[in-house]
Amino acid sequence: xxxxxxxxxxxxxxxxxxxxxxxxxxxxxxxxxxxxxxxxxxxxxxxxxxxxxxxxxxxxxxxxxxxxxxxxxxxxxxxxxxxxxxxxxxxxxxxxxxxxxxxxxxxxxxxxxxxxxxxxxxxxx
Amino acid sequence: xxxxxxxxxxxxxxxxxxxxxxxxxxxxxxxxxxxxxxxxxxxxxxxxxxxxxxxxxxxxxxxxxxxxxxxxxxxxxxxxxxxxxxxxxxxxxxxxxxxxxxxxxxxxxxxxxxxxxxxxxxxxxxxxxxxxxxxxxxxxxxxxxxxxxxxxxxxxxxxxxxxxxxxxxxxxxxxxxxxxxxxxxxxxxxxxxxxxxxxxxxxxxxxxxxxxxxxxxxxxxxxxxxxxxxxxxxxxxxxxxxxxxxxxxxxxxxxxxxxxxxxxxxxxxxxxxxxxxxxxxxxxxxxxxxxxxxxxxxxxxxxxxxxxxxxxxxxxxxxxxxxxxxxxxxxxxxxxxxxxxxxxxxxxxxxxxxxxxxxxxxxxxxxxxxxxxxxxx
Numbered sequence: 001x002x003x004x005x006x007x008x009x010x011x012x013x014x015x016x017x018x019x020x021x022x023x024x025x026x027x028x029x030x031x032x033x034x035x036x037x038x039x040x041x042x043x044x045x046x047x048x049x050x051x052x053x054x055x056x057x058x059x060x061x062x063x064x065x066x067x068x069x070x071x072x073x074x075x076x077x078x079x080x081x082x083x084x085x086x087x088x089x090x091x092x093x094x095x096x097x098x099x100x101x102x103x104x105x106x107x108x109x110x111x112x113x114x115x116x117x118x119x120x121x122x123x124x125x
Numbered sequence: 126x127x128x129x130x131x132x133x134x135x136x137x138x139x140x141x142x143x144x145x146x147x148x149x150x151x152x153x154x155x156x157x158x159x160x161x162x163x164x165x166x167x168x169x170x171x172x173x174x175x176x177x178x179x180x181x182x183x184x185x186x187x188x189x190x191x192x193x194x195x196x197x198x199x200x201x202x203x204x205x206x207x208x209x210x211x212x213x214x215x216x217x218x219x220x221x222x223x224x225x226x227x228x229x230x231x232x233x234x235x236x237x238x239x240x241x242x243x244x245x246x247x248x249x250x251x252x253x254x255x256x257x258x259x260x261x262x263x264x265x266x267x268x269x270x271x272x273x274x275x276x277x278x279x280x281x282x283x284x285x286x287x288x289x290x291x292x293x294x295x296x297x298x299x300x301x302x303x304x305x306x307x308x309x310x311x312x313x314x315x316x317x318x319x320x321x322x323x324x325x326x327x328x329x330x331x332x333x334x335x336x337x338x339x340x341x342x343x344x345x346x347x348x349x350x351x352x353x354x355x356x357x358x359x360x361x362x363x364x365x366x367x368x369x370x371x372x373x374x375x376x377x378x379x380x381x382x383x384x385x386x387x388x389x390x391x392x393x394x395x396x397x398x399x400x401x402x403x404x405x406x407x408x409x410x411x412x413x414x415x416x417x418x419x420x421x422x423x424x425x426x427x428x429x430x431x432x433x434x435x436x437x438x439x440x441x442x443x444x445x446x447x448x449x450x451x452x453x454x455x456x457x458x459x460x461x462x463x464x465x466x467x468x469x470x471x472x473x474x475x476x477x478x479x480x481x482x483x484x485x486x487x488x489x490x491x492x493x494x495x496x497x498x499x500x501x502x
Contacts (some may be wrong), residue, residue, distance in 0.1 A: 035159060036159045039426065040453065041426065062156075079364060
């Protein structure tokens with residue numbers, strides 16, 4: 001179901017915090033809403049983003065979803081597997097379909113949801 | 126607010142797990158299994174679309190031909206019963222009000238198949254023209270009584286000829302058979318037409334709303350072994366774009382003429398006067414500044430509707446993308462742009478260009494339409 005080793009945003013993104021770094025991805029709900037992902041546009045390593053800024057985009061056949069980073073940081077790595085296999089975002093959104101790894105700058109904001117809170121948000125529709 | 130319509134097959138789409146979206150005032154199935162899978166099914170096997178939102182307008186009477194000749198650029202008088210043609214309703218400026226199919230049921234009986242979004246305006250225009258002609262022509266909107274199912278793909282012919290009869294397999298492109306007229310004197314009966322909007326072989330079947338459900342289920346059942354799956358408007362859009370077919374209201378609209386859209390062949394100059402003729406004749410003589418051109422994206426990214434295309438080395442030569450998508454069959458992004466060619470003429474296929482996506486210039490190349498042509502059997 002919804003992994004409880006990470007935090008969630010209202011924009012249906014997940015964030016896994018580890019050792020001053022954050023890995024960002026989209027949730028299973030988000031990938032289903034988006035449909036077949038055909039292109040993932042993420043910034044090159046070294047680029048810095050403040051919390052709340054647009055960091056990239058995921059394009060499905062029919063739509064574009066902008067991705068906003070809920071935390072400030074510098075891009076450490078992007079998921080190079082997605083260049084040839086963007087469908088990993090659909091197939092394994094919480095695992096192989098991760099998007100970007102950031103080196104955190106500052107604290108993670110307090111308004112992120114736990115898995116249980118995110119599940120409640122989905123249940124509330 | 127106008128209420129949102131549903132087609133008569135709505136319940137079947139729900140059963141098939143469709144996801145719906147608004148389209149021209151209708152709640153239409155956008156996808157079932159997924160756009161990519163449905164797109165591939167149509168290219169490799171067969172897919173079935175509910176496109177009952179399309180409008181069907183009957184034009185009948187001894188003066189039907191002359192009315193349609195005056196309103197559309199293609200030559201209605203050249204149509205024999207059992208044949209259809211692609212045409213349009215144009216403004217005096219020669220720009221599109223709607224694109225449509227004209228079916229000749231009989232020399233005094235025509236069926237126009239129009240876009241849902243423009244249906245009201247088409248009817249108004251046809252009604253006004255009919256009133257000025259006087260008796261001798263009758264306009265009848267049969268849209269709400271008519272359902273339309275498209276079966277498209279290399280295996281469509283097997284399935285459709287099992288369901289509607291072997292004569293379907295004999296139909297040429299843009300030909301049709303008209304069945305069951307006696308059963309539906311006020312309606313259309315059933316029309317089986319070898320036409321489509323996907324670039325594949327296939328059929329469009331018009332039937333009464335009362336019989337639509339039986340037809341849909343029969344086709345599904347008959348198509349089971351051929352891999353027939355329902356397909357939504359998402360796949361329809363990527364299929365038609367690969368095939369270089371224009372979408373009215375998006376690629377072609379009140380600012381675009383058939384000549385600018387590369388559809389000059391639909392304009393028949395020898396047939397006499399029609400609305401928009403003078404404007405089109407001027408473009409034919411003097412050339413036109415704007416063109417709808419196909420392009421493919423060479424870099425990483427997808428051009429979308431509204432992004433700006435610029436032709437390299439030609440300052441000012443470029444314009445907005447009217448349709449853009451990832452093309453599943455080609456494995457790359459493609460699009461159509463409305464290019465202002467300025468004084469330098471139309472950029473040649475192969476010309477370098479770029480498109481701006483999220484602040485980045487992505488290299489493109491102008492290419493000839495269509496992007497995809499089905500392999501000849």
